[in-house]
Amino acid sequence: MSQTATATRVGEQYCTFWVADLFFGVAVEEVQEVLRHQPMTPVPQADEAVTGLINLRGQIVTAVDLRVRLGLPARSGDQLPMNVIVRSRGEVVSLLVDDIGDVIDTAGVDAQPAPSNMPREVQDVVRGVRPLPDTILLVLDADRAVDVSTAPDKTGGNP
Numbered sequence: 001m002s003q004t005a006t007a008t009r010v011g012e013q014y015c016t017f018w019v020a021d022l023f024f025g026v027a028v029e030e031v032q033e034v035l036r037h038q039p040m041t042p043v044p045q046a047d048e049a050v051t052g053l054i055n056l057r058g059q060i061v062t063a064v065d066l067r068v069r070l071g072l073p074a075r076s077g078d079q080l081p082m083n084v085i086v087r088s089r090g091e092v093v094s095l096l097v098d099d100i101g102d103v104i105d106t107a108g109v110d111a112q113p114a115p116s117n118m119p120r121e122v123q124d125v126v127r128g129v130r131p132l133p134d135t136i137l138l139v140l141d142a143d144r145a146v147d148v149s150t151a152p153d154k155t156g157g158n159p
Contacts, residue, residue, distance in 0.1 A: 014130075024138045063096055
């Protein structure tokens with residue numbers, strides 16, 4: 001298989017997960033690992049979406065809660081988030097998600113633009129969608145998802 005064909009094929013594999021009732025996938029080449037809930041240290045005065053810092057074998061990793069980032073309702077108190085550790089802009093960041101799915105191959109499934117009726121916060125972090133037989137895969141742009149500076153300001157008031 002040529003290098004171009006390999007790159008194309010890898011680009012069609014996604015590590016999948018759920019946030020609320022949304023089914024997301026992030027390209028496998030952007031994922032470092034997937035972990036169960038990890039203890040976190042809060043970050044004073046950080047954006048609301050930055051839940052804390054985790055110690056990943058000596059490396060300090062920022063944890064961004066996708067529920068908060070996407071303006072979705074909070075998890076129930078007994079539901080612990082899972083960590084999808086991604087590489088974004090040369091850094092390692094944890095995306096806090098509700099549940100982990102499988103790695104799926106979407107070869108032969110054409111990417112579509114994100115639907116216009118999707119909430120703006122979700123559209124902002126989605127590269128497109130891939131229709132699957134029983135659901136729609138929202139292809140997450142990890143760089144935009146971890147960019148909390150573009151998250152909606154819910155503090156109110158004037159700057």
